[in-house]
Amino acid sequence: MSEKALNYIQENRASLLEKLNEFLSIPSVSTDSSHKDDVRNAADFIITYLKEIGFENAEIQETAGHPLVFAEYNGAGADAPTVLFYGHYDVQPVDPIELWESDPFKPEVRDGRLYARGSSDDKGQVFMHLAVFEAYMNTEGELPINVKVCIEGEEEIGSENLYHILMEKKEQFQADFAVISDSGMAAKNQPTILYGLKGFTGIEITVNGPDHDLHSGMYGGAVRNPIMALSHILSSMKDENEVITVDGFYDDVEPLTEDERKLMEQAPGEDFVETAGVPETVSEKGYTAKEHTMGRPTFEINGIYGGYQGEGTKTIIPSQATAKITCRLVPGQDPGKIQALLEAHVNKVAPSGVNVEVKKEKLSARAYKVEPTHPLIKKAAESYTKAFGKDTVYLRMGGSIPVVEWIDDIYKMPIILLGFGTPEDRLHSPNESFPLDSFDKGMETLVYYWNEVKN
Amino acid sequence: MSEKALNYIQENRASLLEKLNEFLSIPSVSTDSSHKDDVRNAADFIITYLKEIGFENAEIQETAGHPLVFAEYNGAGADAPTVLFYGHYDVQPVDPIELWESDPFKPEVRDGRLYARGSSDDKGQVFMHLAVFEAYMNTEGELPINVKVCIEGEEEIGSENLYHILMEKKEQFQADFAVISDSGMAAKNQPTILYGLKGFTGIEITVNGPDHDLHSGMYGGAVRNPIMALSHILSSMKDENEVITVDGFYDDVEPLTEDERKLMEQAPGEDFVETAGVPETVSEKGYTAKEHTMGRPTFEINGIYGGYQGEGTKTIIPSQATAKITCRLVPGQDPGKIQALLEAHVNKVAPSGVNVEVKKEKLSARAYKVEPTHPLIKKAAESYTKAFGKDTVYLRMGGSIPVVEWIDDIYKMPIILLGFGTPEDRLHSPNESFPLDSFDKGMETLVYYWNEVKN
Numbered sequence: 001m002s003e004k005a006l007n008y009i010q011e012n013r014a015s016l017l018e019k020l021n022e023f024l025s026i027p028s029v030s031t032d033s034s035h036k037d038d039v040r041n042a043a044d045f046i047i048t049y050l051k052e053i054g055f056e057n058a059e060i061q062e063t064a065g066h067p068l069v070f071a072e073y074n075g076a077g078a079d080a081p082t083v084l085f086y087g088h089y090d091v092q093p094v095d096p097i098e099l100w101e102s103d104p105f106k107p108e109v110r111d112g113r114l115y116a117r118g119s120s121d122d123k124g125q126v127f128m129h130l131a132v133f134e135a136y137m138n139t140e141g142e143l144p145i146n147v148k149v150c151i152e153g154e155e156e157i158g159s160e161n162l163y164h165i166l167m168e169k170k171e172q173f174q175a176d177f178a179v180i181s182d183s184g185m186a187a188k189n190q191p192t193i194l195y196g197l198k199g200f201t202g203i204e205i206t207v208n209g210p211d212h213d214l215h216s217g218m219y220g221g222a223v224r225n226p227i228m229a230l231s232h233i234l235s236s237m238k239d240e241n242e243v244i245t246v247d248g249f250y251d252d253v254e255p256l257t258e259d260e261r262k263l264m265e266q267a268p269g270e271d272f273v274e275t276a277g278v279p280e281t282v283s284e285k286g287y288t289a290k291e292h293t294m295g296r297p298t299f300e301i302n303g304i305y306g307g308y309q310g311e312g313t314k315t316i317i318p319s320q321a322t323a324k325i326t327c328r329l330v331p332g333q334d335p336g337k338i339q340a341l342l343e344a345h346v347n348k349v350a351p352s353g354v355n356v357e358v359k360k361e362k363l364s365a366r367a368y369k370v371e372p373t374h375p376l377i378k379k380a381a382e383s384y385t386k387a388f389g390k391d392t393v394y395l396r397m398g399g400s401i402p403v404v405e406w407i408d409d410i411y412k413m414p415i416i417l418l419g420f421g422t423p424e425d426r427l428h429s430p431n432e433s434f435p436l437d438s439f440d441k442g443m444e445t446l447v448y449y450w451n452e453v454k455n
Numbered sequence: 456m457s458e459k460a461l462n463y464i465q466e467n468r469a470s471l472l473e474k475l476n477e478f479l480s481i482p483s484v485s486t487d488s489s490h491k492d493d494v495r496n497a498a499d500f501i502i503t504y505l506k507e508i509g510f511e512n513a514e515i516q517e518t519a520g521h522p523l524v525f526a527e528y529n530g531a532g533a534d535a536p537t538v539l540f541y542g543h544y545d546v547q548p549v550d551p552i553e554l555w556e557s558d559p560f561k562p563e564v565r566d567g568r569l570y571a572r573g574s575s576d577d578k579g580q581v582f583m584h585l586a587v588f589e590a591y592m593n594t595e596g597e598l599p600i601n602v603k604v605c606i607e608g609e610e611e612i613g614s615e616n617l618y619h620i621l622m623e624k625k626e627q628f629q630a631d632f633a634v635i636s637d638s639g640m641a642a643k644n645q646p647t648i649l650y651g652l653k654g655f656t657g658i659e660i661t662v663n664g665p666d667h668d669l670h671s672g673m674y675g676g677a678v679r680n681p682i683m684a685l686s687h688i689l690s691s692m693k694d695e696n697e698v699i700t701v702d703g704f705y706d707d708v709e710p711l712t713e714d715e716r717k718l719m720e721q722a723p724g725e726d727f728v729e730t731a732g733v734p735e736t737v738s739e740k741g742y743t744a745k746e747h748t749m750g751r752p753t754f755e756i757n758g759i760y761g762g763y764q765g766e767g768t769k770t771i772i773p774s775q776a777t778a779k780i781t782c783r784l785v786p787g788q789d790p791g792k793i794q795a796l797l798e799a800h801v802n803k804v805a806p807s808g809v810n811v812e813v814k815k816e817k818l819s820a821r822a823y824k825v826e827p828t829h830p831l832i833k834k835a836a837e838s839y840t841k842a843f844g845k846d847t848v849y850l851r852m853g854g855s856i857p858v859v860e861w862i863d864d865i866y867k868m869p870i871i872l873l874g875f876g877t878p879e880d881r882l883h884s885p886n887e888s889f890p891l892d893s894f895d896k897g898m899e900t901l902v903y904y905w906n907e908v909k910n
Contacts, residue, residue, distance in 0.1 A: 198672060200766050211732025212884050216755045217653060217854025218639075220783050221697075221747030222727040224737040227756040228693055236687035240806050242676075255741055265561070272677040277583040277666025282808035292676030301669045301682035302771050303762035308779060312486075313613070313657055313816055315781050316757050316883065323682070324763060325769050328675050351695050353737035399672030 002451040004139035010444050011133065017114075017439075019049075020127045020129075021107040023089075024116040028123075030066055030090035030157045039153050042089045042123075043067045046130070046151055053134045055149065063161035066090060066153030068208040070172070070454050074134075080454055082146040082412070083177035086403060087126035087182060088155035088287070091118035092428045099430035112436050117154040119434035120425035125181040126151060128420070128439065144454035148175050154181075158363055163406050170410065177453075178407050183419030186268045186393055188435055191384030191445075193377055194417040196294070196369040196396030197404055199329035202302075202361035203342050205233060206322045209354045213307070214317040219361075222282055224353030226321040227306045232302060233356070234323055236349045237342075241285035242292070244299045248344040254369075256287075256295045263372075264290050266375035267395050270423060294396040298328045305363040326361070328398055335364035368415065369396070376453060383448035387441045418445065457906045459594035464586065464898050466893070469834035472569075472894075474504075478544075479571040481837070485521055485545035485612045497578075497895045498545045503608055508589045510604065513523040518616035519619035519740050521545060521608030525627070528588075528602040535909055537601040539630035539857055539868070542581035542637060543610030544901075545763050547883045554885035567891050568879075574889035580604060580636040583875070583894065599909035603630050603887040610637070610858070613818040618861050625865065632831055632908075636897075638874030641723045641848055642892055646839030646900075648832055651824040651851030651871040652859055656790035657781035657816035658797050660688060664809045668762070669772040679808030681776040682761045687789045688811070689756060689778055691804045693798075696740035697747070699754045699782075700789075709787035711750045719745050722848050725878040749851040753783040753834040781816070783853055790819030820857040823870070831869050831908060838903035839873075842896045873900065 002371035012100070028042035029035040029373070042058055050058040058071035074082075094104040103110040104117035118124065136143045150173060155161050166173060177345050185192035199219040210219070238244050256264075269290050272281045283292035293296070306321025308314035327338060343358040350356040370377060371393045380390035404415055420442035426432050464471070483497035488556040493833045498515055503512040504562040505526040513526035524544070529537075549559040549572050557563040562571035573579065591598045605628060609615050621628060640647035664681035665674070693699050711719075722747045727736045738747035747753070761776025763769035782793060798813045825832065836847035859870050875897035881887050 007813050209733060214731055215882055217783055218755035219731055220755050220853055221738050221751060222736045223731050223733050225755050227759045229690035231686040233689040240681055276669055276674055276678050278664060278678050278808060280808050281677045289677035296676060298675035300675050300680050300772055301763050302769055304682045305760050306766045307758035308761045313781060314757055317755055326768060328672055353733055353735050373462035392684050398675055
């Protein structure tokens with residue numbers, strides 16, 4: 001039954017793109033309160049579209065922040081599976097605006113790419129789903145599956161209210177599996193199944209020394225230097241082999257199997273030396289850079305500050321020094337336990353003469369992994385391959401998507417990550433874009449997929 | 456002949472303080488180019504004052520940076536000794552301004568202390584000398600000694616141009632001995648002879664990693680974290696016993712004799728825990744805090760920065776991290792050799808995957824020490840005791856005054872450090888202040904001293 005829907009998409013490509021451009025033109029920047037109305041306009045755009053398509057109960061759900069869009073379609077009948085489709089309609093800020101080659105909210109096609117804020121993350125990908133639903137409804141008069149739509153407006157500000165809603169409205173959002181298109185492929189036109197995401201957690205360490213900056217001549221030799229104390233603490237947490245030396249940190253890590261290590265080595269990967277501009281890659285002893293980024297936990301200091309940062313010299317012993325740390329976690333690791341281990345380590349090694357504070361980051365997430373052999377995954381891979389004409393590769397990613405953990409945690413349903421972005425999309429940066437190839441073949445993939453999973 | 460001068464100071468205390476306040480109100484922050492004119496105004500203030508007092512040749516000497524004030528008085532005759540009086544009229548920046556309880560450039564007396572930037576370091580102490588010269592001239596019509604005045608405007612930025620001037624104009628600045636009041640006493644109202652100063656030198660370490668900040672999910676596990684690399688380097692330079700672990704660092708250190716260690720233990724010391732606001736003192740293993748601050752070299756990290764410093768979390772691997780380090784040196788140590796040892800150490804321990812740069816601070820100084828038994832020292836001690844009514848103690852100080860090394864090096868003349876600051880003065884910090892007791896008794900000390908050394 002997918003032929004007609006495919007034809008519909010091809011025949012209506014121009015008007016669908018025009019409609020997408022209308023959606024992308026709404027500056028739904030969630031972090032900027034001056035765009036509050038724009039964010040709501042983007043939600044209204046989706047509601048209107050869903051109603052046109054024929055969704056029931058299409059409604060705004062108010063939150064403490066920006067609204068969430070909910071809708072459902074039950075026309076496929078009780079025997080058909082129900083999918084929870086998650087996406088987000090808010091976008092990142094556009095600064096620095098002067099680096100954009102075209103207006104971020106006036107979509108423009110150049111060299112086969114659609115340039116606009118949100119074209120890839122995530123409005124473009126959300127729109128593809130809506131267009132495919134339209135195609136099925138306008139040709140077959142029905143969808144192959146039942147659908148619950150959940151499109152939020154706060155993903156770029158940490159999905160502040162989503163967890164609460166997912167917990168509160170368990171029955172309303174319950175489904176057989178979830179589909180999310182908010183990620184990318186290993187390369188342009190390279191069908192990619194993302195079967196694992198890292199979790200994450202973080203702490204901030206502040207070393208408090210003297211109650212004011214001291215003259216290093218008067219006090220040097222009598223007072224512990226907070227920056228040196230912090231350096232001792234930090235250097236005790238990861239060694240030069242990139243092994244994290246916090247007691248218990250690896251205890252619950254699900255080991256990489258030989259099969260998985262082979263899969264990772266075969267996966268197309270980016271040239272880290274080239275794209276990061278480093279002299280060489282460095283990874284955990286015993287693991288390659290690919291294995292470490294995809295399948296082993298990491299510990300990164302994201303920022304450090306203390307004392308004098310200006311030109312030249314200021315001969316002080318600073319009163320304070322702070323470091324911000326986040327860890328990316330793999331399956332098996334519990335974010336809360338990791339935070340506790342980090343804190344215990346810091347307290348254990350903290351030197352005398354200073355007071356050390358550990359602040360635990362509120363936002364944490366477990367890692368997520370679905371077996372690459374799961375039938376819903378295999379069907380996704382087949383749909384990708386059929387649309388893109390190329391074998392699908394299987395990847396785990398070093399990044400984290402909190403909503404994945406929450407859906408996993410609350411609903412215990414399989415989550416299928418059907419991403420169509422590419423490494424060149426410049427998410428969160430100036431000149432975000434999305435390849436029209438992904439737009440066309442992505443919708444084709446979705447047409448196949450809904451048809452495949454319908455029974 | 457000192458009676459009249461003493462009376463003059465007492466009788467004119469209010470107007471002298473008013474004049475000092477006028478001087479302190481000029482924001483002569485030498486490091487901030489927006490205050491360039493203010494710095495010059497402070498120099499002009501001194502020139503005008505010196506001319507009023509009756510100094511000859513009072514003149515601005517232009518430098519590549521801020522001007523130097525020179526003047527001389529030869530009225531004491533060929534038989535009287537000539538003193539080179541050195542001081543500085545520039546001050547430290549006032550940041551963080553929000554921590555000041557009163558405007559740093561609107562002097563205010565609270566609880567017997569004069570609060571203002573520069574009240575202790577060094578405008579207040581410079582002013583006391585000028586006031587004493589005024590007192591002698593307006594009562595006796597002459598000074599007991601010949602004087603050469605050298606007051607610079609670049610001390611807080613490393614006296615960038617002074618060395619060159621002292622070298623170029625050897626004849627003009629030549630004198631029998633030098634007097635400097637840019638230091639402190641062991642405690643408030645405790646007469647103190649400072650017979651030794653530390654030298655110093657410094658380096659800046661920059662660790663360069665990726666050529667832009669990276670997403671910690673995509674690159675974590677493939678790239679060396681520059682902040683962690685810097686922490687490893689720093690923590691390898693001083694251990695938790697406060698022993699500097701850089702090869703050769705202590706090789707040329709002149710050891711403390713048992714006699715000197717006894718002198719140091721007997722010297723009244725400040726309560727570091729109280730004045731620094733630390734939980735406890737920490738010093739080099741085998742040495743007390745007093746011994747370490749006065750007589751052993753130190754290694755301090757003055758500042759560190761890299762990556763994200765804002766609120767919350769930003770999950771990046773930063774492209775760069777920098778630390779600023781200065782060492783205080785003791786007699787025997789050569790600053791250039793110490794810089795070379797520090798650089799060699801950093802290069803030895805620098806991890807792979809990053810490029811590490813070491814920048815050597817231009818400004819360095821050897822330590823200085825004068826024998827406590829020198830006649831000019833003994834007369835200073837007597838003058839202090841007479842003014843403060845208390846026995847004078849002998850100290851070495853952890854601080855450094857580059858000009859002391861330079862005068863020692865170029866002119867080979869004795870240098871007498873007549874400091875009147877107190878440990879509570881908060882030099883270089885918010886709420887700098889100077890006790891009015893020091894103001895009154897300090898001027899009295901100077902009146903006695905010039906009278907004592909006149910023949």
